[in-house]
Structures are given as structure tokens and as C-alpha cells.
Amino acid sequence: MxxxxxxxxxxxxxxxxxxxxxxxxxxxxxxxxxxxxxxxxxxxxxxxxxxxxxxxxxxxxxxxxxxxxxxxYPPSLRVDPLAIVLEGWADHVLEDVAFRLASPGLEAGFAAAQGGREDARAMFRVVKERKFGPGCLDAWRTQRGALADRVVDLLEPIARAVATRPWILGDTPSVADAAVYGQLHMVQAAIPGFVAERVPALASWFARVRDAGRRA
Incomplete structure (x- = not known):
């Protein structure tokens, strides 16, 4: 596989x-x-x-x-129908803000991540500007504070949920955990320490999802 x-x-x-x-x-x-x-x-x-x-x-x-x-492949991670709803929410609603927050930071390190290729960084910018307009990365960099605040607001219900249980929907992980974790993984890649600094209520849950199922 x-x-x-x-x-x-x-x-x-x-x-x-x-x-x-x-x-x-x-x-x-x-x-x-x-x-x-x-x-x-x-x-x-x-x-x-x-x-x-x-x-x-x-x-x-x-x-x-x-x-x-x-x-x-069992076990199913979508036994609860709400898991599918939350996957869609994370993939679209949360992602729409999270990728704007993360993209300037990703661009800053893009050449290094691609073996020093500045043309890869340039293409990353071209792709974003072709879709969202010239200067979008610079605008999102300027709007970083507001975008971060919006991500925090969107995550508030998730933080409330995991305050009383280990996973978003209960005692076992679901695709909802994987989907929300994925968005925060991207933000953390662009802004190291974001979870601990801006959404500390999710720090334990984020670490739990990150480490779950990993092979030694």
C-alpha cells in the first residue's frame, strides 16, 4: 500500500x-x-x-x-454518522481559513523543502495567485492575526468536546479526529507551536491524535 x-x-x-x-x-x-x-x-x-x-x-x-x-479495513472510523459530517466540515469550512493562515509560512520554507529549488517556491505562489488573485499570499500574511483568530473560533466546539472525552466523538477515535488533526498539522508545519500558543485546550488532544497508531 x-x-x-x-x-x-x-x-x-x-x-x-x-x-x-x-x-x-x-x-x-x-x-x-x-x-x-x-x-x-x-x-x-x-x-x-x-x-x-x-x-x-x-x-x-x-x-x-x-x-x-x-x-x-476494520475498524470503521465512521460508525457515528456525525464523523462524516465533521470530516466534511474540516475539509471545507476549517480548511478554507486554515490554508490561508498556513500558506505564507509554507511558501517561506518551500524552496528548502524542495531541495533548494526556488522555482518550486515560485510555482507554489503562481498556483495560489492563479486561483485567489495576485498578491494573495502577501495579503494573507498581513491578515495573519485575524485568520488565526478565526481558526481559533472555529475550533472552539472541538475544544469543548475533547475537554470531557479523549476523542471528538467519544471514547474511540474517528475520521473526525483525523480530519481536524490534518488541518492543524498543516498550520503547525507553517507556524510551529500554533496549537500550544493559540489553542492550548487542544494541545493534549493534538498530541494524542499525532501519536495514536504510530509504529515504534
Whole structure:
């Protein structure tokens, strides 16, 4: 089983955590930002990540991957229907703010993360500006405080939930934990220490999810 990914991606982080929670053995394949030929060879043309290759089965899109994993490999991480709702909320509502908060920090370290390639950093900016308009990264950098406040506000119900139980929906982890964790994984990659500094009520839960299912 192989997971094609960008390590900072919140969606790849979600899938990795689901694989770990299920105790599955898998290999991660870090896709170079500017060279996706290996990914195209697996998908037949798609260059979007994450992609899971499981034997002869190839699944794209993180929500489709988590559904595939739950359909094939127990235990299910979506026994509670609310888990699917929260996965969608994290993937769209929380992500819409979290990626704006994280993107300037990711760009700052992008060349180093891509083996010193400044062209990779430049392409990262081009891709964002093509979708969100010229200067978007600079604007988000200026708006960092407001964006961080919005992320904290969105996470308040999650913090209340884990104040009284170990996982978002109860005594066992679910895809909801993996999905929210994935978004915070991205923010932490861009802004180290964000969880402890801005959402300390989630620090214990974040560490619990991070470490759950990891192999020694």
C-alpha cells in the first residue's frame, strides 16, 4: 500500500492518520512539487494528491480514500454518522481559513523543502495567485492575526468536546479526529507551536491524535 503525498498537506495527514489508526502497513511517496510523473503513472493522468495505491486499486481524493479504507479495513472510523459530517466540515469550512493562515509560512520554507529549488517556491505562489488573485499570499500574511483568530473560533466546539472525552466523538477515535488533526498539522508545519500558543485546550488532544497508531 502506497500513499502519494505532500507531507504538509492536511488531506494527506488525514489519510496517514486513518491508516495508522487502522494499524495498516503503508509506504509514503513524497511527490516532488515540480515532477509528478510517478503520480501520473499511477493515476493515469491526475496530478492531485493524496492518492492511495492499494494493490491494483487506486483511489484519489482524501474523502474517497477514507471511505474506501473504512469499507475494506476494520475498524470503521465512521460508525457515528456525525464523523462524516465533521470530516466534511474540516475539509471545507476549517480548511478554507486554515490554508490561508498556513500558506505564507509554507511558501517561506518551500524552496528548502524542495531541495533548494526556488522555482518550486515560485510555482507554489503562481498556483495560489492563479486561483485567489495576485498578491494573495502577501495579503494573507498581513491578515495573519485575524485568520488565526478565526481558526481559533472555529475550533472552539472541538475544544469543548475533547475537554470531557479523549476523542471528538467519544471514547474511540474517528475520521473526525483525523480530519481536524490534518488541518492543524498543516498550520503547525507553517507556524510551529500554533496549537500550544493559540489553542492550548487542544494541545493534549493534538498530541494524542499525532501519536495514536504510530509504529515504534
Amino acid at each position: 502506497r500513499l502519494f503525498q505532500f507531507s504538509y498537506s492536511p488531506f494527506a495527514a488525514k489519510v496517514r492518520k486513518c491508516l495508522e489508526l487502522k494499524g495498516l502497513t503503508f509506504e509514503t511517496v513524497e511527490v516532488p512539487y515540480l515532477d509528478r510523473r510517478a503520480l501520473v503513472a499511477v493515476t493515469g493522468g491526475s496530478v492531485q494528491i493524496p492518492v492511495l495505491e492499494d494493490g491494483g486499486t487506486v483511489v484519489s481524493d482524501s474523502a474517497a480514500i477514507t471511505a474506501y479504507l473504512d469499507g475494506r
